[in-house]
Amino acid sequence: MEYDEKLQSEEKRKSICIQNAVKQGREMLLDLVFPRRCPVCGEIVIPKGEFICPSCVKKLSPVHQPVCLKCGKELESDRMEFCYDCTRHHRSFERNLALLNYNDTASRSMSAIKYKNKREYLDFYSEALWLRFGRQIHFWNPDFFVPVPIHPTRRKIRGFNQAEVLAEKLSEKSGIPVCGGALKRIRKTAPQKTLDSSARFHNLEQAFGPGSIPQGTKRVLLVDDIYTTGSTMEACTRILLKMGVEQVYGLTVCIGKN
Ligand SMILES: [Zn+2]
Numbered sequence: 560m561e562y563d564e565k566l567q568s569e570e571k572r573k574s575i576c577i578q579n580a581v582k583q584g585r586e587m588l589l590d591l592v593f594p595r596r597c598p599v600c601g602e603i604v605i606p607k608g609e610f611i612c613p614s615c616v617k618k619l620s621p622v623h624q625p626v627c628l629k630c631g632k633e634l635e636s637d638r639m640e641f642c643y644d645c646t647r648h649h650r651s652f653e654r655n656l657a658l659l660n661y662n663d664t665a666s667r668s669m670s671a672i673k674y675k676n677k678r679e680y681l682d683f684y685s686e687a688l689w690l691r692f693g694r695q696i697h698f699w700n701p702d703f704f705v706p707v708p709i710h711p712t713r714r715k716i717r718g719f720n721q722a723e724v725l726a727e728k729l730s731e732k733s734g735i736p737v738c739g740g741a742l743k744r745i746r747k748t749a750p751q752k753t754l755d756s757s758a759r760f761h762n763l764e765q766a767f768g769p770g771s772i773p774q775g776t777k778r779v780l781l782v783d784d785i786y787t788t789g790s791t792m793e794a795c796t797r798i799l800l801k802m803g804v805e806q807v808y809g810l811t812v813c814i815g816k817n
Pocket residue numbers: 597598599600601602611612615
C-alpha cells in the first residue's frame with residue numbers, strides 16, 4: 560500500500576472511532592430515556608446499562624471449542640478438523656466464525672429482529688460478537704465488512720437489513736469500514752427449508768450478483784445473522800472472488816445444524 564493511501568485509511572479509521580465515541584455518549588443518554596429491552600424476553604433489562612437479562616443470557620448457547628476450521632460449527636470431538644458438511648462441500652471462503660448455536664431461544668430472537676422490527680436487539684449481538692471475535696477480526700485485517708444483502712423489496716418492507724445493521728455496528732467498534740454495495744440481491748429465493756442442499760445452493764447461486772467494491776480490495780469479512788448450510792456464504796464468496804477479492808472471511812451470529 561502506498562504511504563498516502565495508508566495515511567488516508569488510518570485517518571478514516573480514526574474518524575470512525577471518534578464518531579463512535581460521540582454515538583456512545585448519545586446512546587447512554589438514550590438509555591436513560593428509553594431503557595434497553597432484552598433480546599431474549601423483550602422486557603426492560605435490569606440492571607440498567609446491561610444488554611441482556613442475566614437469567615436470559617443463560618438460555619443462549621455459545622459455540623464452544625472444538626469448532627470446524629471452515630464454518631465454525633461445534634465439533635463432537637477434537638480429533639476432527641472439519642464438520643461433516645465442510646468435508647463434503649467445497650468452501651471458497653477462508654473461514655467463518657459463529658457466536659451462538661441456533662437453538663430455539665436464538666431462533667425466536669433472530670425472528671423478532673426481522674419480523675417484529677426489533678433491530679435494537681442487534682446492539683447486544685454486535686457487542687457480543689465484538690467481545691468474542693474482535694481480536695480475530697483485527698488479525699484478519701479485512702479492508703471491509705460486507706453485509707449479505709436481502710432483496711430490495713424485503714428491505715423496503717422490513718425497513719432494514721439485519722446483516723447491514725450488524726456490519727455498521729461492528730464498524731463503529733473496530734474502525735473497519737462497511738462496503739454495503741459490494742453484493743446485490745437480484746432475486747428472492749424460494750423457502751430454503753423445502754430444498755435439499757444442492758438445490759439450496761442452485762437456488763442461491765442465482766440470487767446474488769456483483770455490486771461494486773473499491774479497486775484493490777484484497778480481504779473482506781462477510782457478515783450475516785445465521786449460517787445454516789453455508790450455501791449463502793459460498794454463493795456470496797464466489798461472486799466476491801470473481802470481482803477480484805483475494806480472501807473472504809465470514810462472521811455470523813448463529814450457526815445451525817441444517
Ligand atoms: Zn430477558
